[in-house]
Amino acid sequence: MSKPKIVILGAGYGGMMTAVRLEKELKAEDADITLVNKHNYHYQTTWLHEAAAGTIHHDRTRMLIKNVINTKRVKFVQDTVGSIDRENKKVALKNGEIEYDYLIVALGFESNTFGIKGLAENAFAIRSVNTARKIREHIEYKFASYNNDPDAKDSDLTIVVGGAGLSGIEFLGELVDRIPDLCKEYDIDPNKVKIVDVEGMPFVLPPFDRELAKYAQNYLESKGVTFKLSTFIKEATPEGVKVQKKDSEELEEIQAGTVVWTGGVKANHIPADSGFETNRGKIQVTEDLRYPEDDHIFAVGDVAVVFPKDAERPYPPTAQIAIQEAENLAKNIKHILHGEKTEAFVYKPKGTVASLGEKQAIGVVFDHKLTGKPAAAMKKVIDDRYLLMLGGVPLVLKKGKLNLL
Ligand code: FAD
Structure with missing residues (x-):
C-alpha cells in the first residue's frame, strides 16, 4: 500500500514547526511529507520590524529551509500556491500541482488596509x-x-x-x-x-x-x-x-x-478564493484544528481561527499560538495515522513581550510584569527559544540574539 501523502502549505511559524515536529513524530514508513513555500527560506516575521527599520540586516531574519528540515524526511518544493481543489485533493501551484491525502494549510497573513483610500x-x-x-x-x-x-x-x-x-x-x-x-x-x-x-x-x-x-x-x-x-x-x-x-x-x-x-492583518486569501467556508476570511477549525467539512484538511497559524472551548472570542493571531498549534497538529496527525483519538488544542500562554528597540521592552511573562532591560532580555530569550525548538543549539548560535559566543 502506498504511504499517505501529507502536504504542508506555507513555511512560516505554523508550517515550519509542523514539518519539523512531523519529522520527529512519524517514522519514514508512516507517510511522505512535502512542504511547499514560495521562497526557499523561512523568515521570522516577528523580527521584520527590525529589518524594516534597518536595525538588523534582513538576512538575520531568514534561514534556508533545507538547512532546518531534514530533506530526506520532508521534501521541500519551492513554489507558489494558487488554489486548493478539495474535491480532487490537489493543490494548484504556479509551476504544476501536487496531490495530498492530508493537507495542512499554513499560509499565514496578508496586510489589511480595510479599504482605506490610497x-x-x-x-x-x-x-x-x-x-x-x-x-x-x-x-x-x-x-x-x-x-x-x-x-x-x-x-x-x-x-x-x-x-x-x-x-x-x-x-x-x-x-x-x-x-x-x-x-x-x-x-x-x-x-x-x-x-x-x-x-x-x-x-x-x-x-x-x-x-x-x-x-x-x-x-x-x-x-x-x-x-x-x-x-x-x-x-x-x-x-x-x-x-x-x-x-x-x-x-x-x-x-x-x-x-x-x-x-x-487578514488571512491569506487562498482558502476563501478556493471555496472554503471561512470566518472573516479565516478557516474556522475544530478543536483538533481540522476543517469541519473535510477530515483530511487542517489549518494552523494566522490563516486559521480557533475558539477556545465555550469562549466567545477566538485566539488572537500570534506566532506563539501558531507554534503551539503546529506542535499539537503534528501529534494529532500521528494519532490519526495510528488510528488513535486526537487531542484538543489548548493554548498555554507563556506571556507576551513587546520590544521597544534594542534595550527597552515591556511585557508580561508568567504573570510577571516586566519593563526596560529585563523585558528586553526576555524578548531575546523568547526569540532564541523558538530557534532552539526549530533547529537546536546550532541554529541559536548562528541566528540567535543572545550573544552566546
Ligand atoms: P506566516 O508567518 O505569515 O507564514 C506564512 C508562510 O506562507 C510564509 O513563509 C509565506 O511566504 C508563505 N506563503 C504565503 N502565501 C503563499 C503562497 N501563495 N504560496 C506559497 N507560500 C506562501 N506574534 C507574536 O506571537 N509575538 C510577537 O512579538 C509578534 N510580533 C510581530 C511583529 C511584526 C512586525 C509582525 C508583522 C507580526 C508579529 N507577530 C507577533 C505576529 C506573527 O508574526 C504572526 O502571527 C505569525 O507570523 C503567523 O504565523 P503563520 O505561520 O501563520 O504565518
Missing part, C-alpha cells in the same frame, strides 16, 4: 522579508537624498506609522534607535526628523496591560514620537496621509516621505 498604493506594510527590505531602503533613500536632491523637502524626513498595536509599537521602537544613526550618516539635524503614529483607539497596545502600554508610550514620546490617538487615517496620498480625529469633521494633512501601515 493606502495599498501609497503606504508600506511589514509583511515579508522583501517588504521589510523595501521599507529600510526607502527610508534610507529619503535620508540620502535630503542634502543632495534640490527638490527635497523637510517632510521627506517625516515617517508616519499607522497603528499602535504590537507591530506598530515595535517598529517605532526600532525607528527611534535607528534615526540617530541615519542622521549621523547623512549629516541631518535630528530635529528635522518627525515620527508620527496615528491610532484609532484612545490608547496604544490595546491587548496589553494599561500600565505597561503607558510605559511604552511614554518611552517612545521621550524619544520624539508623536502619538495621534483616537485618530483615523482617512486617505494616503503620494504626499502623506489625511487623518481625522474622532468626533471631528476636519481632515488634517500630514505630509510624509514614508508611510508604514501596521494597522491590521
Whole structure:
C-alpha cells in the first residue's frame, strides 16, 4: 500500500514547526511529507520590524529551509500556491500541482488596509522579508537624498506609522534607535526628523496591560514620537496621509516621505478564493484544528481561527499560538495515522513581550510584569527559544540574539 501523502502549505511559524515536529513524530514508513513555500527560506516575521527599520540586516531574519528540515524526511518544493481543489485533493501551484491525502494549510497573513483610500498604493506594510527590505531602503533613500536632491523637502524626513498595536509599537521602537544613526550618516539635524503614529483607539497596545502600554508610550514620546490617538487615517496620498480625529469633521494633512501601515492583518486569501467556508476570511477549525467539512484538511497559524472551548472570542493571531498549534497538529496527525483519538488544542500562554528597540521592552511573562532591560532580555530569550525548538543549539548560535559566543 502506498504511504499517505501529507502536504504542508506555507513555511512560516505554523508550517515550519509542523514539518519539523512531523519529522520527529512519524517514522519514514508512516507517510511522505512535502512542504511547499514560495521562497526557499523561512523568515521570522516577528523580527521584520527590525529589518524594516534597518536595525538588523534582513538576512538575520531568514534561514534556508533545507538547512532546518531534514530533506530526506520532508521534501521541500519551492513554489507558489494558487488554489486548493478539495474535491480532487490537489493543490494548484504556479509551476504544476501536487496531490495530498492530508493537507495542512499554513499560509499565514496578508496586510489589511480595510479599504482605506490610497493606502495599498501609497503606504508600506511589514509583511515579508522583501517588504521589510523595501521599507529600510526607502527610508534610507529619503535620508540620502535630503542634502543632495534640490527638490527635497523637510517632510521627506517625516515617517508616519499607522497603528499602535504590537507591530506598530515595535517598529517605532526600532525607528527611534535607528534615526540617530541615519542622521549621523547623512549629516541631518535630528530635529528635522518627525515620527508620527496615528491610532484609532484612545490608547496604544490595546491587548496589553494599561500600565505597561503607558510605559511604552511614554518611552517612545521621550524619544520624539508623536502619538495621534483616537485618530483615523482617512486617505494616503503620494504626499502623506489625511487623518481625522474622532468626533471631528476636519481632515488634517500630514505630509510624509514614508508611510508604514501596521494597522491590521487578514488571512491569506487562498482558502476563501478556493471555496472554503471561512470566518472573516479565516478557516474556522475544530478543536483538533481540522476543517469541519473535510477530515483530511487542517489549518494552523494566522490563516486559521480557533475558539477556545465555550469562549466567545477566538485566539488572537500570534506566532506563539501558531507554534503551539503546529506542535499539537503534528501529534494529532500521528494519532490519526495510528488510528488513535486526537487531542484538543489548548493554548498555554507563556506571556507576551513587546520590544521597544534594542534595550527597552515591556511585557508580561508568567504573570510577571516586566519593563526596560529585563523585558528586553526576555524578548531575546523568547526569540532564541523558538530557534532552539526549530533547529537546536546550532541554529541559536548562528541566528540567535543572545550573544552566546
Ligand atoms: P506566516 O508567518 O505569515 O507564514 C506564512 C508562510 O506562507 C510564509 O513563509 C509565506 O511566504 C508563505 N506563503 C504565503 N502565501 C503563499 C503562497 N501563495 N504560496 C506559497 N507560500 C506562501 N506574534 C507574536 O506571537 N509575538 C510577537 O512579538 C509578534 N510580533 C510581530 C511583529 C511584526 C512586525 C509582525 C508583522 C507580526 C508579529 N507577530 C507577533 C505576529 C506573527 O508574526 C504572526 O502571527 C505569525 O507570523 C503567523 O504565523 P503563520 O505561520 O501563520 O504565518
